[in-house]
Amino acid sequence: MMRNQQVLLTDGSRVLIESLAMAGGDVFIGYPITPANLLYGYGQQRFPEFFPAPDEISALQWCCGYSAVGKLPVTATSFPGFALMLESLNMAFMMELSMIIILVQRLGPSTGSATVGSQGDLLLLQGAISGGYPLPVFCPADFQDCWELGRLAVEAAIRLRTPVVLLTSKEMMMTERSLSRSTLPIFETTEHSPQIHASLNSYPFTPDLTPPFAPVGNPHYPVRLNASTHDSSGLIRNSTPEAMKNTERLRDKIVMRMNEYACFDHDVDERSRTLLVTFGISHGAVRKAVEDLRDRKIYVDRLTMKTMLPIPWSVLEMMDRYSHVFVIEENITGTLKQIIFGSRKLPHVHSIGRIGRMIAPDEICAKVVSCLNPC
Amino acid sequence: MSQSLLATASFPYCPGCGHTVIAKALAWAVESIGYHPLDVIVVSDIGCCGLIDGLLNCHTIHGLHGRSVSLAQGVVMGMQTSDKKVIVVLGDGGATIGLQHLIMAARYNVEMTVILHNNLVYGMTGGQKSGLSPCCSTDIDDDYSDAVPPMDVCGLVELAGAAYIRRMYIDDDIESGLAEAIAVNGFALVEIIENCPSHGIRKVRELHGLEHKPIRVLKADRPAFRSKRRQTCSLLDSLEEMEKTEESELTGTVEVVIAGSAGEGVQTAAQLVGSAALRCGLHVAKKGEYPVTVAAGFSIAYLTLSTTPIHFQNIFNPDVALITSQDGMDKVIGLISEKTLVIREESLTFSRTGNEIRLPLRRLAGAKGSAFASLLFWCLKYQIIPLRAIQTVIEGHHHAEKLKLTLKMVGELLSEQAF
Numbered sequence A: 001m002m003r004n005q006q007v008l009l010t011d012g013s014r015v016l017i018e019s020l021a022m023a024g025g026d027v028f029i030g031y032p033i034t035p036a037n038l039l040y041g042y043g044q045q046r047f048p049e050f051f052p053a054p055d056e057i058s059a060l061q062w063c064c065g066y067s068a069v070g071k072l073p074v075t076a077t078s079f080p081g082f083a084l085m086l087e088s089l090n091m092a093f094m095m096e097l098s099m100i101i102i103l104v105q106r107l108g109p110s111t112g113s114a115t116v117g118s119q120g121d122l123l124l125l126q127g128a129i130s131g132g133y134p135l136p137v138f139c140p141a142d143f144q145d146c147w148e149l150g151r152l153a154v155e156a157a158i159r160l161r162t163p164v165v166l167l168t169s170k171e172m173m174m175t176e177r178s179l180s181r182s183t184l185p186i187f188e189t190t191e192h193s194p195q196i197h198a199s200l201n202s203y204p205f206t207p208d209l210t211p212p213f214a215p216v217g218n219p220h221y222p223v224r225l226n227a228s229t230h231d232s233s234g235l236i237r238n239s240t241p242e243a244m245k246n247t248e249r250l251r252d253k254i255v256m257r258m259n260e261y262a263c264f265d266h267d268v269d270e271r272s273r274t275l276l277v278t279f280g281i282s283h284g285a286v287r288k289a290v291e292d293l294r295d296r297k298i299y300v301d302r303l304t305m306k307t308m309l310p311i312p313w314s315v316l317e318m319m320d321r322y323s324h325v326f327v328i329e330e331n332i333t334g335t336l337k338q339i340i341f342g343s344r345k346l347p348h349v350h351s352i353g354r355i356g357r358m359i360a361p362d363e364i365c366a367k368v369v370s371c372l373n374p375c
Numbered sequence B: 001m002s003q004s005l006l007a008t009a010s011f012p013y014c015p016g017c018g019h020t021v022i023a024k025a026l027a028w029a030v031e032s033i034g035y036h037p038l039d040v041i042v043v044s045d046i047g048c049c050g051l052i053d054g055l056l057n058c059h060t061i062h063g064l065h066g067r068s069v070s071l072a073q074g075v076v077m078g079m080q081t082s083d084k085k086v087i088v089v090l091g092d093g094g095a096t097i098g099l100q101h102l103i104m105a106a107r108y109n110v111e112m113t114v115i116l117h118n119n120l121v122y123g124m125t126g127g128q129k130s131g132l133s134p135c136c137s138t139d140i141d142d143d144y145s146d147a148v149p150p151m152d153v154c155g156l157v158e159l160a161g162a163a164y165i166r167r168m169y170i171d172d173d174i175e176s177g178l179a180e181a182i183a184v185n186g187f188a189l190v191e192i193i194e195n196c197p198s199h200g201i202r203k204v205r206e207l208h209g210l211e212h213k214p215i216r217v218l219k220a221d222r223p224a225f226r227s228k229r230r231q232t233c234s235l236l237d238s239l240e241e242m243e244k245t246e247e248s249e250l251t252g253t254v255e256v257v258i259a260g261s262a263g264e265g266v267q268t269a270a271q272l273v274g275s276a277a278l279r280c281g282l283h284v285a286k287k288g289e290y291p292v293t294v295a296a297g298f299s300i301a302y303l304t305l306s307t308t309p310i311h312f313q314n315i316f317n318p319d320v321a322l323i324t325s326q327d328g329m330d331k332v333i334g335l336i337s338e339k340t341l342v343i344r345e346e347s348l349t350f351s352r353t354g355n356e357i358r359l360p361l362r363r364l365a366g367a368k369g370s371a372f373a374s375l376l377f378w379c380l381k382y383q384i385i386p387l388r389a390i391q392t393v394i395e396g397h398h399h400a401e402k403l404k405l406t407l408k409m410v411g412e413l414l415s416e417q418a419f
């Protein structure tokens, strides 16, 4: 039991927005949508600047404009709004503009149910950038993650010059929980300081594959940002070798540098040959299921993915150690399973999912037990 | 670096295209005002006119089809300075797909100059009609050309609040027109009716046979939009931090469902009791469920109180169900099992075997007080939360007087039951 601790009753939206503002977010630009509406309200209260956009396309275009001049914008939406943002998100990725997009999943398809949570948008994110380019995704599994991954997402967006998605769900953003403030460590703001590069090119090649950022409007040299195929000059080019080299760099930059931000929680029992894999809002149920199974002397490990796209190699290799892998997510199509294992049916890989409500620990335990002891 | 805006004398457009004329006029206008190229940001749209970036020595952003005005608005709002000039280059196709952005930028009166290259046709994709094309501006006409007039973008942005609106022909004095627009401190739109020799009207003189009337409107009295930065406080500081000061009799975990109607204080009641539970050192999770409407239909609060950390909350089989209205009952009835203690509004028709208490909640506490009354009754009767913890959270609430009345009423109810 907690003793003599200062405790708050808060929802995850408040924790996440506070973290993003502390980490260096300059402006919140949004269009209200359930279940991202608490984020919108907190964004209005907390950020030094706030703009109500007339639609989600404008929201992301305004974010791009802010980012182009060296500020870190944050927006929040759910699937219907994210669908409208898609082309602008590709533009931000191509121009290498830093920003944070919080995607609060809700039950789909289409408008679905605005007030029912879900985990249905992971494959959408995997294919969000035309050509299958990796878009960094951070998935908080609890309030401490909202705090820590909020900070990391800002750092990654600025250091890697990329839009970053914080993928969450209605239950994480709207459910209130007791939280001890001492579990949220103070951290430093990530500076978005301009770096003027000697080459005077907008996208020079550097060892870390991330061009130094100079804001549009700077007094030193003209910055060229381009949504169309371009080379290091930032000017429109067809499929020239230089332009293709620049385009390939967009993939390599994220693949190489997302390892710096790889985050996962691997709870290991030495006796186990069975792994339960999950992310985001299903983490709580899986954690409880693992405790219950271990109480019953059924030894299982748990892996909670916190950064994805790409999934770190070390995580993929780790999967090979297990005789059985269960992937638990709040959908019925097995999106995380497809990302990790592809579409092939593998006898040792099992999906546990449902829609319309959160998966219960009992359901997970029952499926694990029935698969491990089929008779 | 050269002070000249144009970086080249060779242009990528078809021979005779109006875009070449406009690019040269733009450079003349910017230089005549005295802008250094690095003080200029050109945001270009998709289409032939969007090829302008490579011709210029200034900052350039080449964005998406129709979104250039919105992107430029983000740039202007982000810079918070008036010593840079943002100029948008878009065509009639971009204006068609992005009309909302033009209206919005005019409504904000964001300081930018929009040069609408209206050659009355989609040139880059082969001569299709845009929303600004009049009948017979292209060989690719459709069945509805006579019935559907072209959009009057100048009229629309004027209505939206633009500071400057100008419509000109390509053979007018567009250098001076553009210079006047660029000097405006606010949203300026210059629509230039021009030819597209490859796909649209080929000869400039044929443009004058169209119905487009030259326009010049200047509204200098409206200040340009400026974004503001403000000081804000931590969102966590604004929450009350609670320390354990009381003891609860609770052992383990209890899962409670409070089921009522939207607008009747169900969520607030659960928050208040959750806060009181924090004062007893308990862990708390509270989830709300309601339809998308705010004050109609059901409102359900799921409240978990526990002596150990709560990693998962989703109540499938509650220990306690507090039911204050028919809306709420209809929603949660499937969750109630033999083990559930039901405390409910007495007027509801509900039959079950098992542990149940019926109370005149709505009569005594009113519709808006009934959820809180039911929670108080349960907390105090079963000594889940001590009275002092509840009194403390009530004292800090902005409806303290009303809540105290409900507490008093529940106290009387409990005394009556004791006899």
Ligand code: SF4
Binding pocket: B012, B013, B014, B016, B017, B018, B019, B048, B119, B123, B124, B195, B196, B197, B198, B199, B200
């Ligand atoms: S297609 Fe038309 S608009 Fe495009 S460059 Fe040629 S003449 Fe100009």
